[in-house]
Amino acid sequence: MTLAGGIRELLRPQFVVCIPPLAAILLVAIYLCVESVRPGTLTAARPETIPEAIVLGNGPRALEMMAEGADINAPGRIRSGLLDRLEYHVTPLEAALMARRMEIVRLLIRTGADASRSTRAACLAGARLPEALPLLGLPPSGVGSGEAADCFAPSGP
Amino acid sequence: MSVFLLRIPVQLSDSFTEFMSVHEGTVWTVVKAGFDGGPYLRPFRRGLIKVVFELSGGNYQLAFRGFQVIQLVALLVLVVRALPVRSRDDAAVVPMTLALVLAGHTFAAAILEGLPINHFLTILVCCAAAVNLLRARPSWLVDLSAVVLLIFSMLTIETGLVVSAIFVSGYAVGYRGVSRGGLTAIVLCVVAYGVGRFGLLEGTTPGLDERSAGFGFRVLDTAELIRRFGANPLPFYLYNVACAMSSVLFAEPRGGVWGFVYGWTRGHPEPWRVISVVSTTTMTGLILVFAVRRFGQWRRGLFQTDTDRMVAMFFAVLCANAVFAFAYEKDAIMGPAGLFYALAASAVLRELVTGARTLNVPRPILAMAMMIVACGWGIRLVGIHYSLQVRELSVRNEWAYYEDWEDKQDFEVPFTPEEVAIRDSLRRQAIRGSSNVRRLESRLADQFLDVTQ
Secondary structure (H helix, E strand, O other): OOHHHHHHHHOOHHHHHHHHHHHHHHHHHHHHHHHHHOOOOOEOOOOOOHHHHHHOOOHHHHHHHHHOOOOOOOOEEEOOOOOOOOOEEEOHHHHHHHOOOHHHHHHHHHHOOOHHHOOOHHHHHHHHOHHHOHHHOOOOOOOOOOOHHHHHOOOOO | OHHHHHOOOOOOOOOHHHHHHHOOOOHHHHHHHOOOOOOOOOHHHHHHHHHHHHHHOOOHHHHHHHHHHHHHHHHHHHHHHHOOOOOHHHHHOHHHHHHHHHOOHHHHHHHHOOOOOOHHHHHHHHHHHHHHHHOOOOOHHHHHHHHHHHHHHHOOOHHHHHHHHHHHHHHHOOOOOOOHHHHHHHHHHHHHHHHHHHHHOOOOOOOOOOOOEEEOOEEEOHHHHHHHHOOOOHHHHHHHHHHHHHHHHHOOOEOOEOHHHHHHHOOOOOHHHHHHHHHHHHHHHHHHHHHHHHHHHHHOOOOOOHHHHHHHHHHHHHHHHHHOOOOOOOHHHHHHHHHHHHHHHHHHHHHHHHOOOOOOOOHHHHHHHHHHHHHHHHHHHHHHHHHHHHHHHHHHHHHHOHHHHHHHOOOOOOOOHHHHHHHHHHHHHHHOOHHHOOOEOOHHHHHHOOOOO
16 A cells, blocks of 8 residues: 555545544553553652652642651752752741742641741741741741742851 | 542542531431422432442442442443444444543533532433433333433432433434333423422522622622622523533533633633634534534424434433523533533534535535544543543642631531541541652643643
């Protein structure tokens, strides 16, 4: 069969109607197979720490890790590329403030996160999420208002 | 699709409160409580929830999503059974038919929502079963099944009354699976429903204060609806009925909101809306060309082929179904019309594929139209799976932030220990397995696939 003949064959109404939905079903099946064999090949990065779960908006995964025994106040790594180009080592509360996720800040405070154990929470809240300041036991304004990056700057001589 | 579906936990909104309503008493007391008048009459809906709740043994996610999968499989089996597949060319249309059923926006809510049993999906199964009964060999058993099916569907949710329209229109176009006697019984059931609901139970219809609704380019809350239409709601009701029909035929508006038109007039319609509207409108065009050519025969009462019957029935079901959207237009309400759209479209495509009948449209235009339809619905079929993944994370997140949700509710009485146990179990099940939540990260997918449901 020539190429032109093959194309003509494919343009027959039977094929025109049949191939796109079958291709769609095949795509979904391939996606499922690939993700079953090698998870994460086609999907977004899987959170490895509570702070990563938080910046990825996966609140239930953060809760699941806590239920498995992870410390809610312990700093964890956020790989570069998840929040921005930099890699961070922050507490879950700091991660929620950096990602501007108010609902997770509320969740963490309810679950027992201790803002006083973070040296950067107040600064990050002032810079990124001022409405979270009252939840941290701080006055609604006046605590930092610069860039989030300033909160990670060396604190002086 | 079932794999995606089984991964979604029981949702919090519109579901958790149902558990609170059914965990006490027996199936009978739950069903009986449904006959309480008011704007809705849905006793079997809660009855069904109660049955699955009792059978779940505490494994709510598996039980309720499993039941949804069973309903989905039943629907697809019934749809395929209703297709006249006699040759290879007929078989070529089957995948497209499934895409038309599964990827339609009126079907999406039946699969994406839990509720915890999706009664919209239940009604779709009933509609597909009705088509099978119409095409069955006539017998008293078929008549009895038709009556039972109607009673079950109309007491599950109001839209279930559409099943009666299916039987009546089916008989009118020449299907004789259900006999004249059966049809009489069906009509009597509908009359009894009306008398019982509005006479004996003193039921009402949903008012403007029931819920927010789409109008024009936005959603109006109940206060604004009452301010605008409180004195005379008729124009609003007519708007909803017209929108409901337009939504099935052109995929616009959605939920009463003209999102595609809004985007178009501003020069940047969202790509997924373009795909939805163009693929649906093109298919509707093919159906309309067929209907116009056959209308003369239909007027004389001649419905010679299955395609004639299915297309004529689609228009009848579309009109009957749209009436139920008078109070507020919601895509899921139009599910039965969406199902018949798929069956009618499938029948027309089968005519074109087998060459049984032409539409007097130039071949290149016809080929282009079929290409647009097939590709558009193919993309939408991928989209519904993508939506299911998005839905999984959003449902799990709902439960993670349960306290935020509870703050917005007005629970007057504190939960009993048993209710607390149910809540905690549902929440545990929603959070468990979150490490496996995956979502294809693609900006392209977000633009081209519909995740608005």
